[in-house]
Amino acid sequence: MKETNSIEVRNLTKKYGKFTSVDSINFEVKEGEVFGFLGANGAGKSTTIKMLCGILEPTSGDASVGGFSVKKEPDKIKRIIGYMSQKFSLYNDLTVNENINFFGGMYGLENSRMDERKKWVIKIANLEGKENTLAKQLSGGFKQRLALGCAVIHEPEIVFLDEPTGGVDPISRRNFWDLINDLSQRGTTVFVTTHYLDEAEYCNRIMMINAGKIIAGGSPKELKTNYLNKTILEIECENVDEAITILDSTGWIDNSAYFGKYIHATISSKENTGERINDLNKLLNEKGIIVKRIDRIMPSLEDVFVNLLEPKEK
Ligand SMILES: Nc1ncnc2c1ncn2[C@@H]1O[C@H](COP(=O)(O)OP(=O)(O)OP(=O)(O)O)[C@@H](O)[C@H]1O
Ligand SMILES: [Mg+2]
Incomplete structure (x- = not known):
């Protein structure tokens, strides 16, 4: 694994009125690593991810994502990342093929490159033969894999996944994590939020967030030895x-x-x-x-x- 930082977060803060949702957090994510952002409901995970994707403006502080400032260059960030949001990830009333065409088109893929990437998404999502099925008819596990495929169809440097395995059965979760590891092996930086602690064990490094503040960070092994003497x-x-x-x-x-x-x-x-x-x-x-x-x-x-x-x- 290379030691270049893909993401650097400095005093990043988001306030809603008097309420501080994300409270001056600091951390780095290395290129090509699987980075887990761990916290309970309402801890500030989605707020952080949205700021890092350049779709929510920070109240103060800044972060560099792939070398671009979330405050000053959010549009440049959008071009080099993939994002799978917590609530919305696919169009239910479109078929598998139509969803892939939509996301590929949105990311500017055309012609042979589009064909090639479409085949790749179908393959990793195990959707051969289901190309014309409506997304809403797919089971949770297939949906999540298709959503991930769509989020990385343009081969972004960095992908942000916000609770990608929520509500999915354990076997599908395991398959999903194999896919995340494949992406990381190819050099993609994966930033993933979860509140499943067993999933955090699969990450190279983890930050734990609670009530908007970072409370611990390190590799799973470091966390167990340093924080629990x-x-x-x-x-x-x-x-x-x-x-x-x-x-x-x-x-x-x-x-x-x-x-x-x-x-x-x-x-x-x-x-x-x-x-x-x-x-x-x-x-x-x-x-x-x-x-x-x-x-x-x-x-x-x-x-x-x-x-x-x-x-x-x-
Ligand atoms: N637009 C908003 N206006 C006011 N408060 C907000 C807004 N968005 C988020 N919050 C608050 O900020 C806090 C953090 O929310 P956030 O969605 O980032 O948490 P989360 O860690 O993603 O939680 P979950 O696991 O439930 O998705 C919560 O208390 C939430 O109610
Ligand atoms: Mg969330």
Whole structure:
């Protein structure tokens, strides 16, 4: 991977009246990398992406995208990027072919180049034989792949994908990510927003945004080691609600949260893990809660995120 920056964001801010949607954020995206922009609903992901695509003017700060300023040269940016928006990506009442013709035409493709790129989109989206199907009749997974194909039909340097896998089943999501990796292998910079933490694991680097502010950044591995210098215990027990209340009252558990049907409890790495597991078994048993197992586990990005959002002073 090259070390040139494709995107440089400097104090980028968007305010709506008194409300600050994106609050002076700073980061860089390297050429050819898959960059994940991670945050909960309302965190500021779409607002940031729209500013980087040159379709929403920042209140202050600036960003350089492919060498152009979003403030001064938004029209130049539009020529070198692809954008798949969160809400709209395809015309439902047009067929697969018509959608591809529309987007190709919009990006200025003609004649043999158009034919060649159309074949490519059909191929990567697995839509051979479905060229005349209406977009609205395609299943979610096909739609997302077609939308991605249309967003990169003109082979842009940088592509912005705003929650591209929302509402799509896990297998289709996996296929979609294979496609994202293919693009990155060819040198395209991929900026993708998600609130699926498992997807963030596939990114080269991630920034986490919360309430308009960057709260952490790095590779998935760096995030897990730098931001979570703690021990995570996974607890499988009955009466999970009651168990969490008991864990919260110990004084030595920094954080406890639901993880599917289990609990993840975070303790300081200074604690003796073996002793603490015994303490927990005893404590929960005393309160009549049957514990099936307590294991020390590797932190996931979700653990990092939960702990960053709910820090507890001890
Ligand atoms: N046009 C607008 N006017 C006022 N507030 C807005 C506007 N657009 C966005 N916001 C607010 O800015 C905040 C960030 O919105 P944004 O859409 O960027 O979040 P997001 O991270 O994309 O969320 P989601 O995961 O739900 O798509 C939200 O609180 C939202 O209500
Ligand atoms: Mg959004």
